[in-house]
Amino acid sequence: MKNQKYRFALNLQTFAGESEAEKRLKEIGERRIEIRGLLTGTGEVDLDKLETELRALEDEEKEIRQREKRAAIAASIQTGETEARQTAAFTAGNTPADPAKEARKAAEERGKALKENRSVTVGSSNVILPKYQASDIRPTFNEVSGLIDRVAPKVLLGGESFQQPYLKGYGTGDYTAEGTDYATAEPTFGYADINKTKVTAYAEDSEEIQKLPAADYDGEVMKGITVATRKKITREILIGDGTSGHLVGIFSDAATAIDAATDLEISVIDEDTLTNIIYSYGGDEDVEDTAVLILNKKDLKEFAKLRGDDGTKIYNVVSNGNSGTIDGVPFIINSACKAISDAATTTGQYSMAYGPLSNYMLAIFSDLDVKRSDDYKFKQGMIAHRGSVFVGGNVVSKNGFLRVKKAATV
Known part of the structure; x- marks a missing residue:
């Protein structure tokens, strides 16, 4: 219930100078201070009466603030209508209002609003703007070929080496005369040695990088x-060269499971390239249908660009990031391949590999161990990051891949 002693009829349109509203708000503030003094003093007070009076003062102050806000909105609307009329007059060919005069008037209006404790909006170009920093980091392009996830893994935690036997071929029976020895037809085997290698990575950042940015x-x-x-x-x-501490890559001479005589040489990518690769891979009795073509992105582009005499595409290339199909034949991109279509690729450099990816075994001798430490360069506030993993790899099937190299241009 409001205390009638402190209520009065409020008409903002009659306020001028030190407005009645401002004066009344000042009185309300002073009365609050008096009540606070009574409550903290030692004399006897009527708590119910003071509580009722405080509620009344709060309601009255709220009412004054609301009416001031409504008046400010009405003034803003009126200003907008004035500007609209001036714009219309200018469009009709009349002389527009004096800009300097209008600027002074706007400044006076803002001053009056501030004096009456009303909010004032100033254009953002008139103040110093804060700098904002994103809370995320935009990624870059993919830098890791999906080949690593599609070869055959072999987990051998704690191991040092691994030897994988593979079948080179079967013998062939022969005619035998009565009483003579049977024809020798033993299967032959080979062995792919996979030895432990250590792959590491190291990076540093400052403590500011860790603590300050969003x-x-x-x-x-x-x-x-x-x-x-x-x-x-x-x-x-x-491309691993197979020397001590290195993986044995498909293109390496150390990949003894592959007979170098089976390598295919081509000088350009044309309408017969894919057919020649498919039919050059595998044994004499089958055409393999589960193989994957590993190539450089530049050569993939050449496949996609080829056109017939009528302008139609020779190959249907369907890309899906790092992989896809060429006329239904799966491919995977790896930048370690030297592109045949690149003039910088020299004769004899390997450019493609074709075969089932399970014919390459990647042995995992340890988990990837990533550690962080602030002990090194502690005085400089630098944080060190290091990672290491022990792996090995080799081709584990006889002629498991057809290797394609660049031939001399005719």
């Missing part, structure tokens, strides 16, 4: 260790 830079550094490790391994599956 974006998770430190998390990206940690992720980068894993990406860097996978990036190296997926390239080495193709």
Whole structure:
């Protein structure tokens, strides 16, 4: 219930200078201070009466504020209508209002609004704007070929080496005369040695990077260790030279399961390239249908660009990121391949590999171990990140892949 002693009829349109509203709000504030003094004093007070009076003062103050707000909105609408009339007059060819005069009037209106404790909006171009920082980090293009996830894994935690036997071929029976020895027809075997190699990655960032930015830079550094490790391994599956501490890549002479005599040489990508690759792979009795073509993105582009005499596409290339199909034949992109279509690729360099990806075994001798430490360069506030994994790899099937190399241009 409101205390009638402190209520009065409020008409904002009659306020001027030190407005009645401002004066009354000041009185309300002073009365609140008096009530606070009574409540904290030692004399006896009527708590119910003071509580009722405080509620009345709060209601009255709220009513004054609301009416001031309504008046401000009405004034804003009126100003907008005035500007609209001036615009219409200008459009009709009349002389527009004096800009300097209008600017002074707007300034006076803002001053009056501030004086009456009303809010004032100023254009954003008139103040210093804060700088904002994104809370996320936009990713870059994929840098890891999916080849690493599609070869045959072999988990041998704690191991040092692994030897995988494979069948080279079967013998052939022969005619035998009575009383003579049977024809020898033993199957022959080979062995692919897979030895432990150590792949590492290292990175540093500052404590400011870890603590201050809104974006998770430190998390990206940690992720980068894993990406860097996978990036190296997926390239080495193709080009590892097989020396001590290195993987044996498909293109390496150390991949003894592959007979170099089966390598296919081509100089350009044309309408017969895919057919020649498919029918050159495998044994004499079958055409394999589960193989994958590993190639450079530039050569994939050449397949997609080929056109017949009538302008139709020679190959139907369907891409899905790092992989896809060429006329239904699966492919996977790996930048370690030297593109045949690239003038910088020299004669004899390997450009493609075709075969079932399970014919390459990647042995995992340890888990990927990623660690972070602030002990190194502690004085400089630098945080070190390192990752390591022990792996090995080799081709484990006889002529498991058809290797395509660049031939001399005719």
